[in-house]
Amino acid sequence: MDTNLLVNAFSPKYSSSLSHHVHLHEQMTDSSALPWMLGVVEGFYGRPWRMHERTELFTQMSNWGMNTYVYAPKDDIKHRACWRELYTSEELDELGDLVAEARRNNIEFVYAIAPGLNMVYSSEQEQQLLHVSEEKLNQVHEIGCSSFAVLFDDIEKDMCTTDQAEFESVAHAHCHVTNQVLAFLGPKRLLFCPTEYCASRSEPNVKDSQYLRTVGTHLDPNIQVLWTGDAVIPEYISEESLEHVNLVIRRKCVIWDNIHANDYDPRRVFLGPYFGRSPKIRDHVDGVLTNPNCEYSTNFIALHTLSAWSSETVPYDPRAAFEFAVEDWFAQLTTHGSPRTKGLDKYGLIRICDMFYLPYQHGDTCNNIINEFLFLEETSASDETQKRYLIAGLNFTFYGLLILLSSYIKDTGWKDRCTALQEECNDIIALCKRIAAFSCGFAKDIYPYLWELQEMLAMVSCVLERLESGAQRPTRTHRPHSSPSLALGGMLASLQLLVLPYGSVHGTSICTAHRVYSMRPCFESDRDYLYDLCFKASVSTSAPTDEHSTNECPSLLGDRWVGPYLTLPSCLAYVLEDNQGVCGYVLAAVDSRAFYDDLQTLYIPTLANKYTAPSGSPTEWKPLDHLLHELLNPTFYLDDEIMEKYPSHLHIDLLPRAQNQGNGRRLVELLLRNLQACGSVGVHLEAHPDNTAAHQFYEKLGFTKLNVSLTNKVFFGKTWVQTRDSEAEADTEMTVEELNNETLDCRHDSE
Numbered sequence: 001m002d003t004n005l006l007v008n009a010f011s012p013k014y015s016s017s018l019s020h021h022v023h024l025h026e027q028m029t030d031s032s033a034l035p036w037m038l039g040v041v042e043g044f045y046g047r048p049w050r051m052h053e054r055t056e057l058f059t060q061m062s063n064w065g066m067n068t069y070v071y072a073p074k075d076d077i078k079h080r081a082c083w084r085e086l087y088t089s090e091e092l093d094e095l096g097d098l099v100a101e102a103r104r105n106n107i108e109f110v111y112a113i114a115p116g117l118n119m120v121y122s123s124e125q126e127q128q129l130l131h132v133s134e135e136k137l138n139q140v141h142e143i144g145c146s147s148f149a150v151l152f153d154d155i156e157k158d159m160c161t162t163d164q165a166e167f168e169s170v171a172h173a174h175c176h177v178t179n180q181v182l183a184f185l186g187p188k189r190l191l192f193c194p195t196e197y198c199a200s201r202s203e204p205n206v207k208d209s210q211y212l213r214t215v216g217t218h219l220d221p222n223i224q225v226l227w228t229g230d231a232v233i234p235e236y237i238s239e240e241s242l243e244h245v246n247l248v249i250r251r252k253c254v255i256w257d258n259i260h261a262n263d264y265d266p267r268r269v270f271l272g273p274y275f276g277r278s279p280k281i282r283d284h285v286d287g288v289l290t291n292p293n294c295e296y297s298t299n300f301i302a303l304h305t306l307s308a309w310s311s312e313t314v315p316y317d318p319r320a321a322f323e324f325a326v327e328d329w330f331a332q333l334t335t336h337g338s339p340r341t342k343g344l345d346k347y348g349l350i351r352i353c354d355m356f357y358l359p360y361q362h363g364d365t366c367n368n369i370i371n372e373f374l375f376l377e378e379t380s381a382s383d384e385t386q387k388r389y390l391i392a393g394l395n396f397t398f399y400g401l402l403i404l405l406s407s408y409i410k411d412t413g414w415k416d417r418c419t420a421l422q423e424e425c426n427d428i429i430a431l432c433k434r435i436a437a438f439s440c441g442f443a444k445d446i447y448p449y450l451w452e453l454q455e456m457l458a459m460v461s462c463v464l465e466r467l468e469s470g471a472q473r474p475t476r477t478h479r480p481h482s483s484p485s486l487a488l489g490g491m492l493a494s495l496q497l498l499v500l501p502y503g504s505v506h507g508t509s510i511c512t513a514h515r516v517y518s519m520r521p522c523f524e525s526d527r528d529y530l531y532d533l534c535f536k537a538s539v540s541t542s543a544p545t546d547e548h549s550t551n552e553c554p555s556l557l558g559d560r561w562v563g564p565y566l567t568l569p570s571c572l573a574y575v576l577e578d579n580q581g582v583c584g585y586v587l588a589a590v591d592s593r594a595f596y597d598d599l600q601t602l603y604i605p606t607l608a609n610k611y612t613a614p615s616g617s618p619t620e621w622k623p624l625d626h627l628l629h630e631l632l633n634p635t636f637y638l639d640d641e642i643m644e645k646y647p648s649h650l651h652i653d654l655l656p657r658a659q660n661q662g663n664g665r666r667l668v669e670l671l672l673r674n675l676q677a678c679g680s681v682g683v684h685l686e687a688h689p690d691n692t693a694a695h696q697f698y699e700k701l702g703f704t705k706l707n708v709s710l711t712n713k714v715f716f717g718k719t720w721v722q723t724r725d726s727e728a729e730a731d732t733e734m735t736v737e738e739l740n741n742e743t744l745d746c747r748h749d750s751e
Contacts (some may be wrong), residue, residue: 002602012562020317033362033650034188034189034286035067035108035256036282036286036287037067037068037108037286037288037289038066038068038285038287038288038289038306038307038310039061039066039068039069039070039108039287039289039290040057040061040064040066040068040069040070040208040289040290040291040292040303041069041070041072041112041256041289041290041291042054042069042070042071042072042073042291043070043072043073043074043112043151043256043291043292044073044074044261044262044263044291044292044293045074045075045263045294046074046075046263046294047075047294047667048073048075048076048492048605049073049296050296051094051097051098053296053297053441053718054069054098054101055098055101055173057069057296058101058102058104058105058107059105059726060103060300061105061107061303062106062107064303064304064307065307065310066107066306067106067107067108067301068107068108068110068287068289069102069107069108069109070110070112070149070191070289071098071109071110071111071112072112072114072149072151074114074154075412077424078091079112079113079114079658080114080117080240080564081112081117081120083113083114083115083117083136084115084126084129084136086135086136086139087139092139092143095140095143096143096144099143099145100144101142103144104642106214107188107714108147108188109145109147110145110147110148110149110189110191111137111140111145111147111148111149112148112149112151112191113130113136113137113148113149113151114150114151114152114153115130115150115177115633116151116152116153116155116174116195117155119177120160120162120163121159121163121166121167121173121174121176121177122162122163122166122167122173123162124163124325126179127180130177130180130181135179137185140632141185141187146187146188146189147187147188147189147190147191148181148185148187148189148190148191149190149191149192149193149226150177150178150181150190150191150192150195151192151193151226152174152192152193152195153195153226154193155195155198157170157195157211158170158325159173169210169211169214170195170211170217171194171195171210171211171214171218172214172218174192174194174195174215175214175215175218175219175379176218178190178192178219178220178223179219179223181219182222182223188224189224190223190224191223191224191225191226191254192215192219192223192224192225192226192254193225193226194211194212194215194225194226195211196211196212197226197227197228197256197573198227198228198229198230198232198234198521199229199230199231199241200230200231200232200243201232201623206244206245206248207244207248209248212245212248212249213248215248215249216248216249216250216251217250219249221250221251221369224251224252224253224254224287225249225251225253225254226253226254226255226289227242227245227253227255227256228242228252228255228256228257228258229255229257229406232258233258233259233261233264233359234259234276235256235276235359235360236276236277236365237255237276237277237281238278238281238574239280239281239283239284242281242284242285243257243284246284248520251284251286252284252286253286253287253596254285254286254287254288254289255277255281255285255287255288255289255426256289256291257277257288257289257290257291258291259274259275259276259277259290259302259358259359260274260290260291260292260293260299260302260358261291261292261293262293262294262295263294265489265490267449267452267489267490267493268356268359268490268491268492269293269298269356269360269446269449270293270298270302270356270359271298271301271302271352271353271357272301272306272322272353272356272357272361272363273301273302273305273318273319273321273322273325273358274290274302274306274309274318274321275318275358275361276360279309279310279312279316282310288306288310290302290303290306295445295446296441296445296447297440297441297442297444297445298442298446298447300325300328300329300332301322301325301326301329301353301380301443304321304324304325304329305318305321305322305325306545308321308324308325309321322350322353323350325347326349326350326353327346329349330345330346330349333349333438333440333442337514344431344434344435348431348434349431350365351365351428351431351432352428352432352435352450354366355428355453356449356490356491357489357491359484359485359490360483360484360485361483361484362483362484362491362494365424365428366491366494368424368461368497369421369424369425369457369495370494372420372421372424373421373460373463373464373498374498375417376414376417376418376421376467377467379414380467380470382413390739395448397539411602418464418467418468421464421521422461422464422465425457425458425460425461425464426457426461428453429454429457429458432450432451432453432454432552433454436450436451437451440465445673449664452492453491453492454497455661456492456495456496457495459495459496459499460495460499462499463498463499467727478618478663478710517576517577517578517583517658517661517663518576518577518578518671519574519575519576519577519666519667520574520575520577521573521574521575522566522573522574522575522585522587524566526575526582527558527562527563527566529561529575529581529582530558530566530575530582530585531555531557531558531559531562531563532558532580532655533583533584533585533655534557534558534561534562534653535555535557535558536655537653537654538557552667556611556624556627556628556631557627557674559607559610559611559631560627560630560631560634561587561651561653562585562587563603564595564599564603565587565588565589565651566601567603567606568589568595568598568599568602568603569598569741570589570590570591570594570595571587571588571589571590571595572588572589572590572656572671572674572675572678573585573586573587574586574667574670574671576654576658576663576667578657578658580657583654583655583657583658583663584652584653584654584655584658584663584667585652585653585663585667586650586651586652586667586668586670586671587650587651587669588648588649588650588651588675588681588683589648589649590647590648590675590678590680591648592638592643592647592648592649592684593638593643593645593647595649596634596636596638599634604631604632604634607631607632611628611631611632612628613628613629613632613633614628614629639708642684642706642715645681645682645717645719646682646683646684646706646717646718647680647682647683648675648680648682648684648717649682649683649684649685649686650671650683650685651667651685652664652667652685654667664697665697665700665701668701669701671683672718672720676720681719681720682717682718682719682720683717683718683719684706684715684717684718685698685715685716685717685718686713686715687713687714687715687716688712688713688714689712689714695714695716696717699716701718702718703716703717703718704716704717704718727737
């Protein structure tokens with residue numbers, strides 16, 4: 001062992017303390033003698049897996065011959081954001097149980113810490129927080145964990161002034177911190193993730209990167225280096241590229257593979273096989289760790305096929321391994337999902353997995369839908385073309401009859417293929433519904449993706465109906481490709497590209513139940529549309545007497561429920577739009593107290609010339625008079641406790657054609673995000689006591705019924721707790737004007 005290398009990586013002031021711990025380091029096994037790693041790194045952004053899921057994972061890994069698990073969830077705050085904080089006794093007990101469970105399954109448990117966001121590398125106190133007795137890593141060491149990882153991924157390369165004076169570069173600082181962990185803890189295995197963890201992040205390139213060269217010369221040779229490949233999510237990992245990086249870092253790297261990671265795109269999940277890595281790369285690495293989907297239960301195929309890839313006895317065929325994994329998975333799902341799996345077999349599950357395949361590749365089923373649709377689109381004949389064929393045939397010339405016969409044969413074949421594709425879309429929609437009925441974790445995790453897939457396939461089917469009817473096809477400017485790359489949306493975006501040109505042709509909709517929607521800020525030019533929508537929504541839910549009164553003055557409802565939010569300051573307004581126009585809106589006041597003050601002093605006076613207040617006894621008023629009185633003399637419920645906890649309020653309306661498709665939820669979620677960005681801590685709303693459907697809708701969105709005693713009124717409220725990050729960024733909150741200029745696209749999720 002070259003102890004000089006270890007000592008030289010430290011600045012002089014650490015050398016004396018180091019000498020007391022060299023004996024621990026000398027007891028270490030050389031990394032080349034450690035078992036070759038095959039396993040899982042829980043290293044994604046998003047909700048960490050639950051303890052029972054990890055326990056199940058260890059059992060599966062053991063069955064598949066995997067031997068390593070790395071605990072590194074980015075959103076575990078004590079792993080990354082608040083790495084200095086010690087675990088509580090309860091948390092340690094839970095973590096200790098997990099370490100013990102891994103050991104029972106012959107899984108090496110590697111605990112990772114990521115201090116790079118805010119660590120002062122030269123601070124002796126910061127160093128002690130990592131490894132001194134009863135501090136962070138030693139806590140985990142005491143519960144039986146003997147393998148660790150220090151991660152410096154996804155951070156800036158900046159150093160504070162103190163560190164700049166102490167270290168030649170940030171790479172020297174990272175090596176220093178990691179070497180010291182090795183010296184003090186003497187773990188069985190120590191992994192290191194550099195800031196330049198792939199070729200695309202190496203400056204200027206792998207060969208000439210000073211950061212990686214420093215890692216090669218200053219990081220102890222017993223420490224293993226994590227590497228993702230040519231990119232964060234590479235399509236392929238080649239032997240040649242690994243040889244280059246290994247030469248620079250002076251050791252074999254360990255692959256941290258993101259091929260199945262989906263934390264960068266909420267519309268994608270990957271159910272395809274391990275792909276794009278030749279089994280020959282095993283000779284160039286010390287292990288492969290996959291960082292899979294955020295949703296634990298969706299990773300069966302990813303891990304099953306990785307295990308098959310690692311086998312040295314059977315040649316690896318990705319598609320064959322995929323189908324074999326689906327067969328095993330189907331058997332497991334039907335065991336957990338019985339008796340609700342009627343009508344589903346492994347071939348149906350293959351078709352669903354084909355729709356959610358890999359980052360750079362669609363599955364066979366998805367490719368077939370895209371290619372068949374484009375063929376049918378390109379070969380479809382408009383009504384005008386069919387008419388010309390008919391006229392030519394009616395001339396009763398040989399040539400004319402030949403044209404007519406050829407047209408008939410072509411048209412029959414085209415219609416058969418069109419019908420087959422429609423049936424394929426409908427079959428997959430039915431499969432989505434069957435899987436959603438499973439009583440298992442996978443059904444819950446995959447449900448949002450299945451819901452959106454059903455919506456997109458319904459749109460595709462509706463466009464096919466239009467092509468079959470002879471409608472003229474629009475000009476296509478974007479053609480979906482069989483290789484989706486890392487573009488947001490993946491398969492769903494490809495299907496959306498198919499139907500997008502049909503969003504508005506001759507003023508008609510592509511279908512009656514599914515449309516392509518978008519959400520955007522409301523403009524002054526939308527006022528008339530919103531007034532009309534407010535009136536229509538009211539009429540559709542009103543009693544005949546109320547409908548008659550609003551018909552007498554249709555703008556009254558708009559002036560009451562819409563006008564203030566488009567006129568007064570500190571209000572947010574967003575609209576939902578389809579190819580027929582505005583079909584929904586959500587409005588809110590950030591500060592209800594200020595809004596009601598402005599309503600009385602700024603808005604209502606502007607209505608004096610438009611409306612005349614009703615006179616006489618209220619008992620003799622007509623329904624319209626009561627509406628006018630409410631408009632000009634509004635009453636507010638301003639309970640101090642409610643206004644403190646739920647200072648904002650909202651109002652939402654949707655036309656019938658936009659209902660029951662998740663649009664209400666999407667509008668409310670958009671508004672909630674922006675209310676939080678404005679600094680609000682909660683929001684309330686008013687609902688009719690008899691509208692039980694609305695009550696259920698708001699409760700599903702996390703609203704709770706408030707304890708308010710008012711006749712014919714029910715109030716719901718939702719609050720949120722500001723995180724450390726939001727408090728730290730309070731000085732960068734967006735203004736209402738900035739938010740109203742923000743444009744967002746609508747996603748089709750489950751409601």
